[in-house]
Amino acid sequence: xxxxxxxxxxxxxxxxxxxxxxxxxxxxxxxxxxxxxxxxxxxxxxxxxxxxxxxxxxxxxxxxxxxxxxxxxxxxxxxxxxxxxxxxxxxxxxxxxxxxxxxxxxxxxxxxxxxxxxxxxxxxxxxxxxxxxxxxxxxxxxxxxxxxx
Amino acid sequence: xxxxxxxxxxxxxxxxxxxxxxxxxxxxxxxxxxxxxxxxxxxxxxxxxxxxxxxxxxxxxxxxxxxxxxxxxxxxxxxxxxxxxxxxxxxxxxxxxxxxxxxxxxxxxxxxxxxxxxxxxxxxxxxxx
Numbered sequence: 001x002x003x004x005x006x007x008x009x010x011x012x013x014x015x016x017x018x019x020x021x022x023x024x025x026x027x028x029x030x031x032x033x034x035x036x037x038x039x040x041x042x043x044x045x046x047x048x049x050x051x052x053x054x055x056x057x058x059x060x061x062x063x064x065x066x067x068x069x070x071x072x073x074x075x076x077x078x079x080x081x082x083x084x085x086x087x088x089x090x091x092x093x094x095x096x097x098x099x100x101x102x103x104x105x106x107x108x109x110x111x112x113x114x115x116x117x118x119x120x121x122x123x124x125x126x127x128x129x130x131x132x133x134x135x136x137x138x139x140x141x142x143x144x145x146x147x148x149x
Numbered sequence: 150x151x152x153x154x155x156x157x158x159x160x161x162x163x164x165x166x167x168x169x170x171x172x173x174x175x176x177x178x179x180x181x182x183x184x185x186x187x188x189x190x191x192x193x194x195x196x197x198x199x200x201x202x203x204x205x206x207x208x209x210x211x212x213x214x215x216x217x218x219x220x221x222x223x224x225x226x227x228x229x230x231x232x233x234x235x236x237x238x239x240x241x242x243x244x245x246x247x248x249x250x251x252x253x254x255x256x257x258x259x260x261x262x263x264x265x266x267x268x269x270x271x272x273x274x275x276x277x278x
Binding site: 087 | 179180181183184185186187188189190191192193194195196198199200203204205206208210211212214215224227228231232234235238239241242245246247248263267270271274275277278
């Protein structure tokens with residue numbers, strides 16, 4: 001346990017508080033380190049999908065507010081959604097959200113490798129149920145909204 | 150003296166670690182909700198309905214759906230968990246992307262404060278519909 005504490009003390013966030021900690025030499029990394037290589041860029045794009053997720057929630061909150069204020073308010077809301085700027089923003093957000101969905105589903109087999117009969121099940125087979133669930137749920141949501149009551 | 154400070158920092162880092170696990174759980178639950186539900190929701194309301202690709206549900210149809218407590222629970226989850234997903238991911242984007250270590254605590258507060266605010270707003274709106 002003490003060893004663990006010593007190790008903990010060695011980590012970055014403890015460094016400032018310990019008296020005799022050696023100063024490390026660290027080369028300053030540019031803020032734009034992720035632009036050079038596709039691998040890094042992909043990582044940052046994946047991280048940025050969270051902004052589209054937040055955007056969607058804010059939009060949904062406004063939609064709920066409009067719905068609670070009555071028909072006229074909701075009409076104003078839908079008219080605003082049809083403006084070119086909102087269409088563009090939503091198109092970008094949709095692309096990012098799809099990127100999140102695909103990277104998230106494909107992560108599952110890495111986070112949880114499945115073995116059967118001593119052999120590792122291929123990744124696409126482990127990810128497949130995610131996609132099936134996604135399609136079924138999406139179809140159900142679309143059906144609820146599109147059916148004519 | 151040194152022993153005391155070691156124990157204290159050990160305790161602090163242990164509670165920090167368990168907090169991280171909790172926030173990570175929210176992140177990953179929100180990630181699942183966002184991955185499964187947001188594409189269809191955003192596609193329909195953000196693109197297909199405004200562009201007239203599909204017939205838009207009427208105001209009455211939507212309010213009828215909202216009468217059901219199940220729809221409200223669905224919408225609450227749809228708003229809340231993805232916000233905590235955002236808070237976790239975005240704070241690490243800012244930590245790693247901008248490397249502004251001295252602002253890390255402010256970033257943390259802003260992100261989770263925002264997620265909490267959104268959750269409270271969602272609860273308020275859905276409760277008063």
